[in-house]
Each structure stands twice: as C-alpha cells, then as structure tokens.
Amino acid sequence: MSLSVVSITLNITNNRTYPQNINVLGSTINPLDTANALTEYRWDITAFAPTSSDSLQLLYKAKGASAFKTYRYELENATNDSLIVALNLLGIGYFNFYTELGNSYISTNNDNYEFGQLSINSNSIAYPTYTLPTINITSSIPTTNEVGVTVNPTLNINGIKNDAGAFNSLTLFKNYNGGGASQIATTASPTVTSATAIPAQFGFADPNNPNFNYNLAYTDAGLIIPAPVSTSASSVIYTNTSSYLAGLRKKDSTGVIDTRSYSVRNTNAPQSASSSLVSLNLNFDGWYPYFYGVQAASVTFADVVALIQAGSGTKVVSSGAGGLNMPFNAIAEWCWFAIFTPFITKTNWFENALNQGSIGSSPTDLFSAPTILPVNSASGYWTGINFKIYVANKVTTLASAIIS
Numbered sequence: 001m002s003l004s005v006v007s008i009t010l011n012i013t014n015n016r017t018y019p020q021n022i023n024v025l026g027s028t029i030n031p032l033d034t035a036n037a038l039t040e041y042r043w044d045i046t047a048f049a050p051t052s053s054d055s056l057q058l059l060y061k062a063k064g065a066s067a068f069k070t071y072r073y074e075l076e077n078a079t080n081d082s083l084i085v086a087l088n089l090l091g092i093g094y095f096n097f098y099t100e101l102g103n104s105y106i107s108t109n110n111d112n113y114e115f116g117q118l119s120i121n122s123n124s125i126a127y128p129t130y131t132l133p134t135i136n137i138t139s140s141i142p143t144t145n146e147v148g149v150t151v152n153p154t155l156n157i158n159g160i161k162n163d164a165g166a167f168n169s170l171t172l173f174k175n176y177n178g179g180g181a182s183q184i185a186t187t188a189s190p191t192v193t194s195a196t197a198i199p200a201q202f203g204f205a206d207p208n209n210p211n212f213n214y215n216l217a218y219t220d221a222g223l224i225i226p227a228p229v230s231t232s233a234s235s236v237i238y239t240n241t242s243s244y245l246a247g248l249r250k251k252d253s254t255g256v257i258d259t260r261s262y263s264v265r266n267t268n269a270p271q272s273a274s275s276s277l278v279s280l281n282l283n284f285d286g287w288y289p290y291f292y293g294v295q296a297a298s299v300t301f302a303d304v305v306a307l308i309q310a311g312s313g314t315k316v317v318s319s320g321a322g323g324l325n326m327p328f329n330a331i332a333e334w335c336w337f338a339i340f341t342p343f344i345t346k347t348n349w350f351e352n353a354l355n356q357g358s359i360g361s362s363p364t365d366l367f368s369a370p371t372i373l374p375v376n377s378a379s380g381y382w383t384g385i386n387f388k389i390y391v392a393n394k395v396t397t398l399a400s401a402i403i404s
Helices: 081-090 301-309
Strands: 040-044 054-062 071-075 096-100 102-108 113-122 134-138 144-145 154-160 167-176 182-187 193-195 213-221 234-244 272-279 280-289 290-295 314-316 324-339 348-352 355-358 371-375 385-391 397-401
Touching: 040 071, 054 081, 071 081, 071 324, 134 234, 134 280, 134 290, 144 193, 154 167, 167 213, 182 213, 182 324, 280 397, 301 385, 314 324
Parallel strands: 144 280
Antiparallel strands: 040 102, 054 071, 054 113, 096 102, 134 154, 154 213, 167 182, 167 234, 193 213, 234 272, 234 280, 290 314, 290 324, 324 385, 324 397, 348 355, 348 397, 371 385
C-alpha cells in the first residue's frame, strides 16, 4: 500500500527587520508561541565576553503563572549562535540575535510566555586580589639643611594594614654618614586612626575592613647636621622595621572563601603575618652652602670672605656640583661667588648665546680663576672651611647666569 502525497502550503511572513530562523518540520518548538506575537522581549548582551565555560540562565513562566521557572544551560566556548541554539532548546518560541546601533541583542516575541532576567556567567573561578600593607617615614621639616645647623624633626612612621592584620610593632633607627644604625624609638602599641576602606570584590565586602593607620611619632630633638666626608652631602638616615598580624581570607567570584595558602606581601594570596616590613629610608642631607653676590666696587678674595662671614650675599644650601644658577641681577656692578673647595673648579659662565664666556682662562675673562681661602659661617655653624673664591675682573651688567 503506497502512501498518498499530501501538499501543504505555508504562508510565513517575517515582520522583523533582520533574518529570522524557523524550523518548520521536526522542531520541538511550538511556532504559535512566536507567530503573530506582539510582545517582544530582548536582552542587551553587548558586554558579553565568552569564556571556555559559561552558564546561561533564563527566568520564564507561562502567562498568568504566579512564579518564574529557571532554565539553565552550560556552554563551552560560547558564540552568539550557540546562545540562540541553547535558548531555542527551551521549546517555547524562537530566539534571535541581532545588532542595532552598535549594540548586540537577543530577542524573542511571545504572547504565551513571560520572560525575566537573562544571565550569562563564566563558570571559571576568579580569585580575589589583596591590597598589601604599606609603611613610610615622614619628617615635619625639610630634609636638606646646612652643615652644623641644629634641628628638631618630628619623625612619623605610618603603617596602613590594608588586607593584612593589625600592626603590633613599629621601630625607628638612625645612623650618621652610613655608619651603624642605633634604635631611637619603638612601640608595641601604635596610635590607631581610620584609613580608606578596601573596595569590595565580586560584590563581596572586604573582610579586612575597617582599615586602619598605625603611627609612631618621635621628635629627634637637638639633631646637629654633620659635616660631609667628600663632595657628597652628609647624611642622617632614618630607617624602620615593623611587624603585623595575618589578615583574613577573601571570597572568590563564586562566594567561596579563598583556599590559597597565606603568603607575605603577595597580592595573589591571603596576607601572612610578618616582622620584616620596612619603608624607604628618610635621608637628611647636609651641605656646605655656596654663595654669590654683587658689589658697587671691585672686591678682593679677602673681601668676599669678609662679606660671607658678615652674612652678606645670597646663600644657597645645596650641592656645588654641576651648573649652578646664580641670579646676580647686576647693573654696572662687580660679581663674585664662592663654592666649597672639593667641588670641581668652575670654568664657564652663561647668560645667553650672546653673553657668555670662560672663567679664569685669561685676565680679560669676566671672572678670575679661584683662590682657596678658609671661611667661617656667619651663623656659627662651621668654621675654617676652605672655599674657592671667584671675583669679577671687571664691572658688568648680568641678570642670571649658569656657572659651570
């Protein structure tokens, strides 16, 4: 017995502005769920970044039902097409992917079912990162000073625990010109103040909040800035050590407590306790100043010594090496300057391309070759220190010059 042939004619019209796939024969989808449906549901998936393992979840319910059901589907190396295939397996109407004005959407029309949130999440576990504890030393006064001056700096060691535990020790040391360090202050009970909270990760609050600062303040009263041993600055160096307790583990992207091993100051591990956190050193530099000035009449080398010892001219507490900017502001006057002897002799001056010259190479140069003479500080900070004294050979008008 042969089967008779039955002819079926379907008139299918796509009322959308983009292609619509439809499986007419052998489909598990009821096309009536989508056909002629006026209610459109769409989800913006522009930000979707597929991974090797993703989980799709869609809330849906029959129209008039009291509660949504959840449809889940696991995908590997998801694409836009595979998302649509996964949604169509739900069997209640057709889902489509399209782009509009640069955005990507999944859409369906359905008057028989209602849809809620569509979520596409990576199944890969993302581990939290940890904010490391920090420490530094600061000073209440400038750290560049003249040799021999007496200062009273207040030193502050400040530690921020972040994702570690509380600081339980702060210690301050001092050494002169690179010599052995001596302890000058310590505490097992630092002063505690609030610090900036650590941001949440993956929507989970940081368990190491609230965050705190831990401080040790110490005034090094009567500090005398020592003399240098060469052309380098002298140094008073403050260092520190500190210890702190372990922090708490954070949650990973799935909400599970981080199981990785504790480690010392590793951003990819819970913070272990440590007794070896140190900051960069705080250096107090001591310099013999250099001096410069002008006079209405010519001056001798001895005159310059007398001027410096009387507090005349301009004093600059800094290194005498390299090119030194000296704003003489001379108008038909005689210039002079003096630099700590160990620094290399200056051989050139420069105001601009049309006004420059050598120093000490001939009697016609603006400045003579230097003579070395001992000088005393006008403030009594140092005595008998040799300086190279440079005086003008002639009257000049000179604004600001680089002496090198």
